[in-house]
Amino acid sequence: MRGALSAYSALEPFSDVSALAEAIRGGGISATVVIVDAATFETAEAALRRIHASFAAHPLVAYYDPRGLTPRHLLALAQSGVADLVQLDVDDSRHVFGRIIESATRVSHAKTLTELLIADIPHPLRSVFTFALEHAGRRMDVPELAAALGISKRTLAYRLERYGLPTPRVFLTWCQLLVAALLLDERGRTLDSVAGQLNFSGGHALGGVFFRYLGCGVMTLREHGVLDEVVAGFRMALTTPGASLPLTLRQG
Numbered sequence: 001m002r003g004a005l006s007a008y009s010a011l012e013p014f015s016d017v018s019a020l021a022e023a024i025r026g027g028g029i030s031a032t033v034v035i036v037d038a039a040t041f042e043t044a045e046a047a048l049r050r051i052h053a054s055f056a057a058h059p060l061v062a063y064y065d066p067r068g069l070t071p072r073h074l075l076a077l078a079q080s081g082v083a084d085l086v087q088l089d090v091d092d093s094r095h096v097f098g099r100i101i102e103s104a105t106r107v108s109h110a111k112t113l114t115e116l117l118i119a120d121i122p123h124p125l126r127s128v129f130t131f132a133l134e135h136a137g138r139r140m141d142v143p144e145l146a147a148a149l150g151i152s153k154r155t156l157a158y159r160l161e162r163y164g165l166p167t168p169r170v171f172l173t174w175c176q177l178l179v180a181a182l183l184l185d186e187r188g189r190t191l192d193s194v195a196g197q198l199n200f201s202g203g204h205a206l207g208g209v210f211f212r213y214l215g216c217g218v219m220t221l222r223e224h225g226v227l228d229e230v231v232a233g234f235r236m237a238l239t240t241p242g243a244s245l246p247l248t249l250r251q252g
Contacts, residue, residue, distance in 0.1 A: 031059040038068025052081025057112035181230035
């Protein structure tokens with residue numbers, strides 16, 4: 001597990017769920033891996049469900065030993081709130097494990113934002129929205145997004161325009177800001193750390209995007225709740241006919 005983490009990450013073991021919950025609440029834990037085997041299954045499943053119930057956006061991965069586990073056990077794990085499963089001696093090579101943990105983080109954040117905003121997105125474009133959220137850390141350009149969806153750049157632009165949504169470039173940027181806002185609202189997160197996670201050159205660059213799209217800096221946004229402010233701006237962009245440029249909500 002240590003080998004699967006990046007050089008900027010650390011592995012912190014917990015044997016007590018209450019201590020883990022406190023660490024998550026304090027903003028010090030980015031993702032949690034719970035080790036599961038036949039002997040401790042009930043305890044591990046209860047821990048997964050408890051953490052998911054308290055921190056729905058927190059990425060959870062179950063690292064399980066299949067010996068002694070039945071399909072019923074695996075179904076219970078899948079329904080416990082985990083973002084992904086890692087099987088002992090199958091999925092736990094250094095690079096595969098690392099990709100799974102990274103993916104679990106993206107999926108958890110995208111799921112939280114999708115549940116929050118799904119009613120605001122026209123049904124034919126919901127898959128575009130979810131995909132853009134899940135890949136916000138890749139800084140995708142418009143041709144890459146269109147290719148991933150199996151359509152042309154022109155078709156993607158036409159579909160967004162048809163439903164009165166911003167242009168593809170602006171839409172992608174809003175998705176990045178939504179993920180950044182979700183992270184910034186977690187205690188202990190700095191602008192630089194979030195910028196690095198989303199593949200910006202630094203906190204100054206990410207802060208500049210916030211200012212262009214919302215008309216104020218991150219410190220001001222934090223006074224009102226970064227996610228609340230970005231969601232309000234995003235909803236305004238969705239309901240403004242022909243919204244293809246960033247919207248300014250306030251000055252200063």
